[in-house]
Amino acid sequence: MWAVALxxxxxxxxxxxxxxxxxxxxAPGIARPANNVSIQIIDADFKQRYSQQIRDDVVKLNPGFLILIPSDMSKGDIGKLRDVCAGAEGKSLYYAPEKSTLRIGKVTTVDAEHFWKPVAPGMCRYWAVRPMAIAETRPIPDIKLHRKWGVYEALCLSIGHVWRSQYPQSSEGSREERYWNIVDAVSAKTSHFRIYNYRTVHRANMTDYVHRANGSNILHGMNALIAISDAGESLDCAAMAIGQSRHLGGGFLVPADFSVSVCQSDDDFEKGIPTWLK
Structure with missing residues (x-):
């Protein structure tokens, strides 16, 4: 809610x-980029829980909002957003009447590509999702190949949307067919992603974890262990988020580091696979 309020x-x-x-x-005719500005909440509980993984200079900062800027946002718009944030210092933020308010503090620039500390020697970095990722579409059956749509497919689609530029885009076929093409690309042996221990996540009030949803849709929360290969540009220290609410406080990827001694080698994926997931 606070991310939506900000x-x-x-x-x-x-x-x-x-x-x-x-x-x-x-505007019509303008290609929609994969990602927009994302707002994540770095509160005291988050910092305490991940204090060993968050970069030291970030841990020392007060709790606050992490505003992630997409790489293709124009320099002019980035400058304007920085000015807006700087001008907000001392102002109050609220999300509902008769609820507590927050006072906005000083703006600090953080390198989001190095938000997390590097992986310790002898360790391998996977990612979990905090608090959860929200599925971006209803289950889509594959009529041609008679495949069912589950949590794994929904996670593949969420990853494919974030890293859309890595996959060929086509306007041919139905939306459902294009979604299945993304799933196939993310799940391919040559993909830079691996998804394990995927599961559904439920909370008492799922609407707290989404920004906007069709009233006819059932909200599906998801979590998993996700590995991302270096692919020439390591993301092991980057702040990242996936899922329907990734732009507004959801789907934040947090480190889950394992000893390389428990990772079994995989010819198609250099990070290997934890033995209990093989």
């Missing part, structure tokens, strides 16, 4: 013509 605040403070990367709305 998003609304930033849009209001921006004024006329806020950046498409902030509001997620693009």
């Amino acid at each position: 998003h609304r605040f930033l849009v209001k403070e921006w004024g006329i013509d806020p950046s498409p990367a902030l509001v997620g709305k693009y």
